[in-house]
Amino acid sequence: MRLAVHKFASCDGCQLSILDCEDELLAVAGAVDIAYFPEASRRMEPGPYDVSLVEGSITTAHDAERIQQIRRESKVVVTIGACATAGGIQALRNYADVEQFTRAVYAKPEFISTLETSTPIAAHIPVDYELRGCPVDKRQLLDVLVASLHGRRPAIPNESVCAECKRAGHVCVIVAHGTPCLGPVTHSGCGGLCPGYHRGCFGCFGPSSLARMEPMTEVWRSLGADDKTIDRALSTFHVASEANAAERARLEADDE
Amino acid sequence: MSDETTRTLAVDYLARVEGEGALRLVWSGDELTDVELNIFEPPRFFEGFLQGRSCLETPDITARICGICPVAYQMSASAAVEDALGIALPDPYLQLRRVLYCGEWIESHVLHMLMLHTPDFLGVDDAMAVAREHGDMVRAGLKVKKAGNDIVNVVGGREIHPINVRIGGFYRLPRRSEIDALVAQLKEARPLAEAMLRWMGTFHFPELEVDVELVALKPEGLYPFIEGPIASTGGLCVPVQEWANHFAEEHVARTHALHARLHGEPYLTGPLARFALNFDALPADLRALSAELGIGPGERNPFKSLLVRGIEVLFALDEAVRILEQWRAPKEAAVPVELKKGSGWGVSEAPRGTLVHHYEVDDEGLIKTAIIVPPTSQNQLAIESDLRNLGTQLKVLDDAAATHRAEMAIRNYDPCISCATHFLRFERVFS
Numbered sequence: 001m002r003l004a005v006h007k008f009a010s011c012d013g014c015q016l017s018i019l020d021c022e023d024e025l026l027a028v029a030g031a032v033d034i035a036y037f038p039e040a041s042r043r044m045e046p047g048p049y050d051v052s053l054v055e056g057s058i059t060t061a062h063d064a065e066r067i068q069q070i071r072r073e074s075k076v077v078v079t080i081g082a083c084a085t086a087g088g089i090q091a092l093r094n095y096a097d098v099e100q101f102t103r104a105v106y107a108k109p110e111f112i113s114t115l116e117t118s119t120p121i122a123a124h125i126p127v128d129y130e131l132r133g134c135p136v137d138k139r140q141l142l143d144v145l146v147a148s149l150h151g152r153r154p155a156i157p158n159e160s161v162c163a164e165c166k167r168a169g170h171v172c173v174i175v176a177h178g179t180p181c182l183g184p185v186t187h188s189g190c191g192g193l194c195p196g197y198h199r200g201c202f203g204c205f206g207p208s209s210l211a212r213m214e215p216m217t218e219v220w221r222s223l224g225a226d227d228k229t230i231d232r233a234l235s236t237f238h239v240a241s242e243a244n245a246a247e248r249a250r251l252e253a254d255d256e
Numbered sequence: 257m258s259d260e261t262t263r264t265l266a267v268d269y270l271a272r273v274e275g276e277g278a279l280r281l282v283w284s285g286d287e288l289t290d291v292e293l294n295i296f297e298p299p300r301f302f303e304g305f306l307q308g309r310s311c312l313e314t315p316d317i318t319a320r321i322c323g324i325c326p327v328a329y330q331m332s333a334s335a336a337v338e339d340a341l342g343i344a345l346p347d348p349y350l351q352l353r354r355v356l357y358c359g360e361w362i363e364s365h366v367l368h369m370l371m372l373h374t375p376d377f378l379g380v381d382d383a384m385a386v387a388r389e390h391g392d393m394v395r396a397g398l399k400v401k402k403a404g405n406d407i408v409n410v411v412g413g414r415e416i417h418p419i420n421v422r423i424g425g426f427y428r429l430p431r432r433s434e435i436d437a438l439v440a441q442l443k444e445a446r447p448l449a450e451a452m453l454r455w456m457g458t459f460h461f462p463e464l465e466v467d468v469e470l471v472a473l474k475p476e477g478l479y480p481f482i483e484g485p486i487a488s489t490g491g492l493c494v495p496v497q498e499w500a501n502h503f504a505e506e507h508v509a510r511t512h513a514l515h516a517r518l519h520g521e522p523y524l525t526g527p528l529a530r531f532a533l534n535f536d537a538l539p540a541d542l543r544a545l546s547a548e549l550g551i552g553p554g555e556r557n558p559f560k561s562l563l564v565r566g567i568e569v570l571f572a573l574d575e576a577v578r579i580l581e582q583w584r585a586p587k588e589a590a591v592p593v594e595l596k597k598g599s600g601w602g603v604s605e606a607p608r609g610t611l612v613h614h615y616e617v618d619d620e621g622l623i624k625t626a627i628i629v630p631p632t633s634q635n636q637l638a639i640e641s642d643l644r645n646l647g648t649q650l651k652v653l654d655d656a657a658a659t660h661r662a663e664m665a666i667r668n669y670d671p672c673i674s675c676a677t678h679f680l681r682f683e684r685v686f687s
Contacts, residue, residue, distance in 0.1 A: 013323020022402040041382035
């Protein structure tokens with residue numbers, strides 16, 4: 001299996017998760033032909049690839065072309081992490097006038113080449129699998145590789161953080177401590193990490209497909225969170241996700 | 257050679273660095289006329305996003321600038337916000353932050369030493385190829401790296417983008433059982449890290465000398481992580497709050513990173529600088545091992561930063577053990593935080609060098625101004641200066657060898673291009 005790892009606008013953390021698999025890395029490298037992974041190797045083989053892992057969002061015209069080429073030369077495209085699947089935190093620019101504000105404060109805006117939006121990979125090409133998370137969970141990442149080797153579908157459960165939290169035996173921070181928590185509306189993958197550290201989930205894995213945002217907002221309000229706080233909680237790594245954008249619009253309409 | 261009068265070496269996509277960069281060297285006849293480290297990684301506008309956000313969000317948001325050194329961002333951000341809010345953290349919290357930082361130095365340094373830099377010295381493409389000849393060393397290094405990651409896991413919650421750092425302390429303090437298991441693991445990693453470093457000490461190091469001023473934090477009698485003041489080999493020694501009186505950033509074409517200068521001149525931060533300025537603060541056994549490896553406070557060969565990182569890995573392993581063995585948990589995971597108007601600076605030693613954060617917040621704790629200056633934008637001019645100084649060496653090498661040597665000189669600094677492109681500022685409207 002020929003594997004490629006591509007980078008777009010991102011922090012490198014998701015592809016670094018591959019190198020953070022210290023116990024499995026040499027076995028993976030033995031089983032997979034890592035044909036293109038510039039962060040790890042000077043050897044950069046041209047396509048075609050069996051599997052392309054794509055990190056980062058599309059923010060430049062050049063990158064919008066590059067992702068088309070990657071799709072043409074890859075049998076399977078898997079997006080890894082919040083930037084690639086949802087546009088990432090840099091999608092905050094989608095809600096501001098980049099050009100006007102860059103010009104206002106930035107010394108020499110003519111040096112900068114950038115699009116006005118940060119968009120997920122799936123807005124540009126068909127994507128075979130999406131791995132959520134800021135960053136991705138390395139167990140899920142390994143499962144994608146193993147699944148590809150064996151020709152099966154990756155086992156990525158579609159449930160909320162609450163389910164994982166219950167299985168981990170954590171005390172519910174909403175019920176026991178009155179701490180606002182995005183767990184009920186957030187896609188699983190982290191293992192219920194934050195409640196295990198006595199803090200509320202802040203949505204690294206983005207809204208789950210089962211998310212019901214209105215009741216979540218009501219719970220947060222009942223715990224004393226004002227609408228600005230709720231708006232900020234929905235405006236981080238998945239600010240451009242449909243469910244978050246819709247709930248923020250509803251909050252804004254409410255306020256007016 | 258491509259041409260008798262003009263010769264151009266170009267690397268369109270630098271490998272084994274964090275982020276997207278390119279290199280271009282041009283000679284006219286004998287003279288190296290053009291040196292460009294071109295950072296084309298797209299900007300992500302973090303300083304813009306931060307305006308209007310709550311200062312309490314800075315550890316979580318700024319961590320996302322870099323997946324390789326998120327702890328550094330969390331440390332500088334929380335120090336700056338705590339400075340702005342007038343919070344002086346009691347010692348046990350500062351000690352635990354040092355431990356967390358030890359974890360990041362270990363995992364980031366070993367990643368760079370073993371997987372990004374060593375392949376250069378052995379003339380191979382990657383760590384997988386290193387493992388074919390030196391499997392025992394690669395396995396040892398991976399164990400050390402894992403020990404570093406496990407510190408970040410236990411104290412921070414997870415390796416990449418930890419979740420446990422908050423303004424005023426932490427969300428949850430580590431339990432004694434977690435600490436004991438961690439200490440045992442760190443002690444196991446210690447001999448492996450030393451063996452790896454001694455092996456790297458046998459590599460051949462090309463000649464080169466850094467000719468700019470070196471800058472690092474330099475606390476009294478302590479190898480620095482999060483403690484000021486800022487010092488330089490040129491005699492600078494000022495509190496971190498005075499950063500802007502001495503350093504300035506400029507915007508140049510062909511790069512999406514700003515360049516920083518000290519009193520108008522290029523300077524260097526990072527392992528070589530920390531080592532030069534804080535050598536006396538290292539324990540005696542590490543000073544002795546340094547001498548055995550042929551490095552000391554006067555070391556200016558950037559290729560030997562590999563060995564300095566190795567000494568820092570050993571220091572971080574020992575320091576984490578030292579702190580954890582005597583650490584007693586305070587009663588609360590964090591001190592009380594009161595939001596108010598203020599302005600604060602936070603400077604810490606990221607694996608690659610000093611990371612500067614500055615915030616101005618309003619009386620609701622919302623950010624009015626954010627300035628973030630990461631190590632790579634400070635080091636970029638020094639890297640280009642090294643490339644210029646390499647010119648004579650490169651001239652006699654064929655294109656492939658010269659290109660490789662130049663790439664290696666860049667990788668000496670473990671440049672983090674993802675970090676370096678996040679400073680472009682714009683005002684933003686946050687509804």
